[in-house]
Amino acid sequence: MNNKPKLLFTSKSAPLILKAFDKGIDKNGLIIENSTKEPVLTPDNEEININEFGGLKKGSEIFIKDNLYSIMKLAEGKI
Amino acid sequence: MPNTHHQKKKYHKKSALESIEKYAEKKNTTIILIDDLLDPPNTPYIWDHKDKILTISVPRLQKLDEDVLLCLIRKVHSQGGILFNRDKNDVLESFKTYLDKNSNKKILDFFRKKMPESDFEALEMSLFLREQSKKGDDISIYKKEIRDKFGPRGTNISNLCSAGYFEDEFMKLSNELETDEYNAYYELAVGIRARALFVNSEMNVDTIEKAFDGMINKAIQYHIDKFNIHGIGKTNIDNIKKAISNKLKDADSTYSIEKVRHDKNIIEYCVTVNL
Incomplete structure (x- = not known):
């Protein structure tokens, strides 16, 4: 059994999740590092718009899109 | 002189925050952030002991502290827990349940090393969607995601998967043919899209007839002696029937058409091309 906690957020509270990790959103809606203003990347080296932000996983910070491909990889434990 | 009212408020705040931290640390806890106020509105959280769900009112807790x-969010992450968008959590849970059931293990194990990795990923997604579709779920948005991620080739894999080609035809041929021969056939079916024509709702009678002619040309060019036409839904079925009727009027000795399936909501024709 998976004993790890899980936190479910809403699209409205997504910026709060980003704030907890010192991330922000640029003028184009891309999620960025606040310190460098560089876009964060998914494991497939894709930039993420806030509208397609699926979540975050440890390792150290793995950003996940909310599409089926990312969900499949997450369910399979491949990200 | 101490402000008793202020002290009381402070005490409640401290107590609430301590409780939130305590519940969040319990094993298997799911923390749900909501955008609304709870009832009563000054409550920052609700703890569901039975299901171990800690519901937190974001506006209320933001106001408190x-x-x-933010610490709670970081703590879930540092403990290896996932932070996930609630809107997509049902799909994630459905996918996990589907994987646990292992219902398509045979197909996946068979094709894992027999196709390009991206094709395999498209097949994995398509098999999941096929299961969801059987349960009556609307999968149209995810079919579009397959197209966005893998292009027309992915869409074709998804359609071929839905129609059963992978287990009914490709698996059998892979066992019967030499590897090179099978790979060439697979590429014609998947990449060139010469094995099957899948009619969708954006196609009218005219475009179906044009697509039909395109399939005949591919059959001649690549020496494929048959292809099938698939349609689901009343409009597609009606349009296919009209297009086939028109093609039969024009038919010469190049091809013959046979209806191989016509259920309430599905139609399938097999076109044999005289090469």
């Missing part, structure tokens, strides 16, 4: 909320 946003840092606690």
Whole structure:
């Protein structure tokens, strides 16, 4: 059994999740590092718009899109 | 002189924050952030002991102490837990349940090393969607995601998967043919899209007839002696029937058409091309 906690957020509270990790959103809606203003990347080296932000996983910070491909990889434990 | 009212408020705040941290640390806890106020509105959280769900009102807790909320978010992450968008959580859970059931293991194990990795990923997604579709779920948005991620080739894999080609035809041929021969056939079916024509709702009678002619040309060019036409839904079925009727009027000795399936909501024709 998976004993790890899980936190479910809403699209409205997504910026709060980003704030907890010192991330922000640029003028184009891309999620960025606040310190460098560089876009964060998914494991497939894709930039993420806030509208397609699926979540975050440890390792150290793995950003996940909310599409089926990312969900499949997450369910399979491949990200 | 101490402000008793202020002390009382402070005490409640401290107590609430301590409780939130205590519940969040319990094993298997799911923390749900909501955008609304709870009832009563000054309550920052609700703890569901039975299901171990800690529901937190974001506006209320932000007002009390946003840092606690930010710490909580970081703590879930540092403990290896996932932070996930609630809107997509049902799909994630459905996918996990589907994987646990292992219902398509045979197909996946068979094709894992027999196709390009991206094709395999498209097949994995398509098999999941096929299961969801059987349960009556609307999968149209995810079919579009397959197209966005893998292009027309992915869409074709998804359609071929839905129609059963992978287990009914490709698996059998892979066992019967030499590897090179099978790979060439697979590429014609998947990449060139010469094995099957899948009619969708954006196609009218005219475009179906044009697509039909395109399939005949591919059959001649690549020496494929048959292809099938698939349609689901009343409009597609009606349009296919009209297009086939028109093609039969024009038919010469190049091809013959046979209806191989016509259920309430599905139609399938097999076109044999005289090469």
